[in-house]
Amino acid sequence: MLDTVADYVRETRTLLQDNVPPYRYTDLELLSALNMGMLQARKLRADLFLGVTTVPTYVTVDATAVAMDQQYRTPFIYFMTGHAQLRDEEDTVDSRAAGFIGKFTAQLTTVGG
Amino acid sequence: MASLDLTRLLNNARVHLPGAIDSNLQLELFNVLNDFFQGSNIWQEAISFQVKAADLLGTVYSIENQSIASMVRLISLANSAALPVSATMAVPGDIILNTKVSNDDMLTATVSLTVNDPTTKDGYPEFPSWTLNKYGTGILDGLIGRMMMQPAKPWTNSQLAIFRTRRFNGVVSQAKFEALHKSLNNGQTWRFPQSFNARRGR
Numbered sequence: 001m002l003d004t005v006a007d008y009v010r011e012t013r014t015l016l017q018d019n020v021p022p023y024r025y026t027d028l029e030l031l032s033a034l035n036m037g038m039l040q041a042r043k044l045r046a047d048l049f050l051g052v053t054t055v056p057t058y059v060t061v062d063a064t065a066v067a068m069d070q071q072y073r074t075p076f077i078y079f080m081t082g083h084a085q086l087r088d089e090e091d092t093v094d095s096r097a098a099g100f101i102g103k104f105t106a107q108l109t110t111v112g113g
Numbered sequence: 114m115a116s117l118d119l120t121r122l123l124n125n126a127r128v129h130l131p132g133a134i135d136s137n138l139q140l141e142l143f144n145v146l147n148d149f150f151q152g153s154n155i156w157q158e159a160i161s162f163q164v165k166a167a168d169l170l171g172t173v174y175s176i177e178n179q180s181i182a183s184m185v186r187l188i189s190l191a192n193s194a195a196l197p198v199s200a201t202m203a204v205p206g207d208i209i210l211n212t213k214v215s216n217d218d219m220l221t222a223t224v225s226l227t228v229n230d231p232t233t234k235d236g237y238p239e240f241p242s243w244t245l246n247k248y249g250t251g252i253l254d255g256l257i258g259r260m261m262m263q264p265a266k267p268w269t270n271s272q273l274a275i276f277r278t279r280r281f282n283g284v285v286s287q288a289k290f291e292a293l294h295k296s297l298n299n300g301q302t303w304r305f306p307q308s309f310n311a312r313r314g315r
Contacts, residue, residue: 047137050140071134072132109265
């Protein structure tokens with residue numbers, strides 16, 4: 001299931017292959033990626049935030065529900081993964097990060113993304 | 114909770130609009146219903162009000178509809194003998210008679226209505242259920258057309274949007290015609306030739 005902040009971070013760590021502490025990417029870094037994904041989604045798809053005056057932000061990795069339509073939860077995992085991998089690390093390449101962020105954009109704006 | 118007809122309408126829309134979310138559908142449904150009712154005058158209500166012979170010409174008679182709706186235009190005004198009375202309603206709800214009445218009387222205004230802000234818990238506007246039953250496919254065309262016009266969405270499709278909107282406009286025209294003739298079969302059969310409908314080309 002993909003409902004809470006902890007779910008998003010867990011799924012992102014799976015794609016990052018960062019499941020075992022000590023983590024390569026901290027919880028705060030992944031939270032920041034989630035929050036930036038929200039801002040980006042607000043720009044691309046205002047309809048996902050109808051009735052919301054401010055874009056939601058999350059501060060802790062816990063059971064807080066992430067307010068997002070079920071159909072559009074998976075793209076955030078791709079954004080968080082891509083955003084984390086933009087960091088200059090030896091184990092990653094920019095094209096992979098760009099691919100994840102591109103996938104996020106495509107899934108929000110096209111049928112086949 | 115949405116009615117069965119409304120649920121069917123939204124299910125149909127979901128099938129045609131991959132990725133569309135319900136709050137967006139709800140938003141556009143309100144716009145489509147507003148266009149439909151404003152364009153067709155199909156939703157009407159009769160409202161009676163008292164006039165006095167002593168009232169000055171230019172007196173504003175404020176009327177209110179019972180339905181949870183917004184008033185659009187004055188369709189007709191008649192006195193207690195069912196004879197037409199000349200009047201205007203520049204501001205919805207404010208009727209001004211064009212001539213003074215000679216006796217105290219009870220006038221009946223027939224006004225057309227459109228949807229108002231949603232008042233139900235699930236956020237759907239209130240409107241006569243029979244309109245959805247009768248013009249459901251046309252309203253669906255309007256909803257899909259409006260959704261497909263939205264830019265940069267998975268369901269965006271300008272060509273289909275034009276097609277669907279054209280069909281919706283046809284149903285609005287049909288409803289307007291039926292409202293005018295009170296859905297009387299074999300009544301006035303002449304309609305303005307649709308090939309001369311200038312709005313089509315725009």
